[in-house]
Amino acid sequence: MVAGGAARTAFVTSPVVSSLLPVVLLIGIGYVAGRAGWIRSEATRDLSNLVFMVLTPALLFRTMSTVHVEQLDFKPVAMYFVAAALLFAAILLWQGITRRSAVLALAATFSNTVMIGVPLVGLAYGQAGLVMLFTLISVHALVLLTLATVVLELAVAREAAATRGDQHMMLTVLGAVRNGIIHPVPLPIILGLLFAQTGLTLTPLLDKPLLLLSNAFGPIALLLVGVTLTHVRVGQHLRGAIGLALIKNLAFPALVAGLSWSLGLSGLSLSVMIVAASMPIGANVFLFSQRYQVAQELVTASVAVSTALALLTVSLVMGLLGAV
Numbered sequence: 001m002v003a004g005g006a007a008r009t010a011f012v013t014s015p016v017v018s019s020l021l022p023v024v025l026l027i028g029i030g031y032v033a034g035r036a037g038w039i040r041s042e043a044t045r046d047l048s049n050l051v052f053m054v055l056t057p058a059l060l061f062r063t064m065s066t067v068h069v070e071q072l073d074f075k076p077v078a079m080y081f082v083a084a085a086l087l088f089a090a091i092l093l094w095q096g097i098t099r100r101s102a103v104l105a106l107a108a109t110f111s112n113t114v115m116i117g118v119p120l121v122g123l124a125y126g127q128a129g130l131v132m133l134f135t136l137i138s139v140h141a142l143v144l145l146t147l148a149t150v151v152l153e154l155a156v157a158r159e160a161a162a163t164r165g166d167q168h169m170m171l172t173v174l175g176a177v178r179n180g181i182i183h184p185v186p187l188p189i190i191l192g193l194l195f196a197q198t199g200l201t202l203t204p205l206l207d208k209p210l211l212l213l214s215n216a217f218g219p220i221a222l223l224l225v226g227v228t229l230t231h232v233r234v235g236q237h238l239r240g241a242i243g244l245a246l247i248k249n250l251a252f253p254a255l256v257a258g259l260s261w262s263l264g265l266s267g268l269s270l271s272v273m274i275v276a277a278s279m280p281i282g283a284n285v286f287l288f289s290q291r292y293q294v295a296q297e298l299v300t301a302s303v304a305v306s307t308a309l310a311l312l313t314v315s316l317v318m319g320l321l322g323a324v
Contacts, residue, residue, distance in 0.1 A: 008182075008284075016120060016310075016311060016314050016315050016318070017311065018119075018123065019116045019117075019120035019123070020280075020307065020310055020311055022115070023112070023115055023116055023222060023307055024181075024307055024308065026210060026219055026222035026223055026224040026226065027222050027223075027225050027229070027303075027304055027307065028226060029223060029226060030222065030223035030225060030228075030229070031226035031227070031229050031230055032226075033223065033226070033227060034226060034227035034228070034229070034230035034231070034232050035120050035204045041231055041265070042141075044224065044227055044228060044231075045290070047220065047224055047227075048218075048224060048287060048290040048291070051220055051221050051224065051287060052287050052290070053220075054178075054213065055213050055214070055217040055220065056188075056217060056284070056287065057122060057187070057188040057215055058188075058209075058210045058213035058214050058217070059213070059214040059217045060141055060189045060192060061188035061189070061191060061192040061195075061210065062192065062202070062207070062210040062214050063137070063138070063141075063192065063214070063289070064138070064142070064188070064189050064190075064191075064192025064193045064195075064196060065192040065193075065201075065202055066190070066194050066196055067138040067139075067194045067196050068196055068197070074135070074139075075269075076135075076265070076269035076270055076272075076273055077130060077135055077136050077139065077273065078319045079257055079259050079260045079270075079273065080136060080276070080277060081127075081139075081143055081144075081272045082259060083252065083255040083256040083259050084109040084143075084144060084252070084277075085147075086255065086259075087105070087108055087109055087247075087251070087252055088105040088106075088108070088109050088144075088147065088256060089105075091104055091105040091108060092105055092151070094098020096303060097151065097154065097155055098155050098294075099152055099155045099156065099159075099292050099294040100294045100295050101155075102148055102151040102152045103148070103152070103285065103288055103289050103292065103294055103295050103299060103300055104147075104153055104244065104295060104298075104299075105148070105151075106144065106148040106285050106288060107244055107248060107281050107285045107299055107302055107303075108244060108247045108248050108251075108252060109144060109248070109252060110140075110144050110145070110148075110281065110282045110284060110285050111140070111248075111276055111277060111278075111279035111280070111281075111282055112252065112279045112280050112281065112282040112283065112307075113133065113136065113137050113140055113276055114137065114218065115218045115222075115281055116136075116279050116310070117133055117137075117275075117276055117279050117281065118130070118133065118157045120275070120279075120314070121272055121275060121276070123270070124318065125268060125272060127139060128268060129268060129271075129272050132268065132272040132273070133276060136272075136273065136276055141189060141284070142189045142190075142193070145189070145284060145288075146189065146255050148288060151235070152292055156292070156301065157246065173197040175275070191283070196242055198241070218283070221283035221286065221287065222283055223285075224283075224285050224286070224318070225283060225300060225303050225304065226304075228286070228296070228300045229300055229301070229304055231297075232297045232300050233297070234301045234304070236297075237297055237301040237302075238299045238301065238305070240298050240301075240302070241298060241301035241302040241304075241305040241306075242305055242309075244281075244298070244302040244303055244305075244306070245280070245281070245298070245305045245306035245309050246309070246313075248280065248281050248302075248306055249278055249280060249306055249309055249310055249313035249314070250278070250313055250316075250317070252277045252278070253274045253275070253277035253278040253317050255277075256273055256274050256277045257270075257274050260273070260274075271321050274317060274321060275314070275317060275318060278310075278313060278314050278317040278318075279310065279314070280303070280306035280307040280309070280310040280314075281299075281302055281303045281306040281307075283303065285299055286299055286300060286303050287301065
């Protein structure tokens with residue numbers, strides 16, 4: 001009886017479970033709210049726009065406003081993004097440069113590094129692990145969201161050009177790049193990074209509201225995932241959601257590990273990168289699918305399935321790392 005109680009306590013207090021359960025509960029609360037009609041389907045789009053246009057820029061600008069590039073060690077992070085770029089490109093080559101393929105490629109490579117990654121790595125690897133994770137987080141959104149934005153804008157521009165019969169590809173590419181930078185995601189990242197290099201700090205008058213908006217991002221985004229699940233026939237997308245979740249939760253970290261080990265990399269920093277790659281799909285992907293109105297049901301189902309599977313897959317990844 002004592003042994004059973006100790007086992008249950010160990011399970012509940014394990015880094016993986018204690019980090020993932022709050023995310024699962026927030027999605028579940030959103031689902032209940034949607035089913036009860038507390039958040040109507042007409043309001044979901046407005047809430048999604050609020051998160052994308054207000055909360056996300058606040059979070060990204062505030063995060064990047066304290067990043068001093070010269071203090072970061074990018075060597076362990078480099079292989080993470082090499083693996084992400086290869087996987088992203090492979091999906092684009094497989095399905096073509098379309099809005100759908102760009103969103104799915106983002107889903108396969110964009111991890112929930114903050115809400116799940118920070119508490120998990122802190123509990124499992126301590127302060128040294130967090131320093132490495134924060135280095136990744138400082139450029140995670142900058143690299144992956146900017147890449148996805150440019151590809152999505154290029155796909156949108158190509159669709160528009162095809163409709164108009166416009167054959168000026170260079171203008172299409174330049175327009176996509178411009179729209180990819182002057183955008184609610186890359187622009188606050190770039191502005192925040194530039195601000196940090198000035199050596200200035202945000203005054204409390206500005207920092208406090210930005211902090212409040214930033215803190216609201218994660219819970220509201222996850223609640224929205226739950227609300228949207230009430231309108232999604234998950235059964236119709238379950239196979240695709242499981243496939244995408246397995247690519248994100250297992251194939252991506254395996255690629256990071258394989259590339260890194262082939263170059264002789266090892267140690268705590270690499271372990272943190274592999275664990276970060278094994279995190280479930282981040283809520284930003286859901287917002288991108290909403291914003292560009294593509295693969296919305298599949299992405300919503302994939303975020304939920306990826307988060308649920310992470311209880312097993314993240315434990316598996318961390319167990320294998322411990323055995324190496």
